[in-house]
Amino acid sequence: MTMVAEVDAPLLQVGTLTKTFGGFTALDNISVDIRKGERFGLIGPNGSGKTTLINCISGALKPQVGSVVFCGEDITQLPPHLRARRGIARSFQIPRPFKSMTVLENLMVGLDFASVDSRLPEEDVAMSILTRMGLASKAAAPSNTLSQVELRKMELARAMAVRPKLLISDEAMAGLSSSEVDEVLDLLISLGEEDITIIMIEHIMQAVMRFSERVMCLDAGKIIALGAPGEVMANKRVQEAYLGT
């Protein structure tokens, strides 16, 4: 019985999280469990609290109330770098590469940061991640010569370098063409197939619908819907929050 409980335990447990800035409540009593390998979409209108929630999970912010439990460990008080070492990685909306470095060098910095213990030389590990992301041919290219979609892939590769259990993708597709969105989505979905849990913040609804097994919609710091993508999109409160009607 114990074994079954361990297998079924959520990877991430967010419990009664409240985050205020001065007198303003950005997150109001948020509780959600995310299972291992789940592809989880996080949506909500501008200012609804998505980034604040992700910041509380990655450690950039500490909530006033509530807890974040990851792999059974309460990490609420841990700083971001220790959360990264436990397997939480974040890929940012605006890629921030070290411009003068090559794509391979950018990745090796990520490996150093994570102090990833590997029997393989770091360069081999970095090259295998670049191959996985379809960027092997760009390994020696300076990062400032990459196209937008290549930059997004490099950002995901850098997040992958820490060998995450949980990858948080923060608007990785903003500004891309629809075929490029599909390329990045295919990559994210293939990572999900390797049991990497992914939380995707995204405004492109078509991408959210295709990617997510479950979707959570925030509005004014509260969960207004949580469930299968079709159900959430059909929810009247979600439609009102987006359409402002």
Ligand SMILES: Nc1ncnc2c1ncn2[C@@H]1O[C@H](COP(=O)(O)OP(=O)(O)OP(=O)(O)O)[C@@H](O)[C@H]1O
């Ligand atoms: N450091 C801060 N100080 C004060 N207010 C903040 C701070 N960070 C966020 N907020 C406020 O908290 C609310 C939620 O912001 P948050 O960035 O989490 O929203 P979001 O859903 O990610 O929005 P967007 O889609 O525009 O990125 C907003 O009203 C924002 O102004």
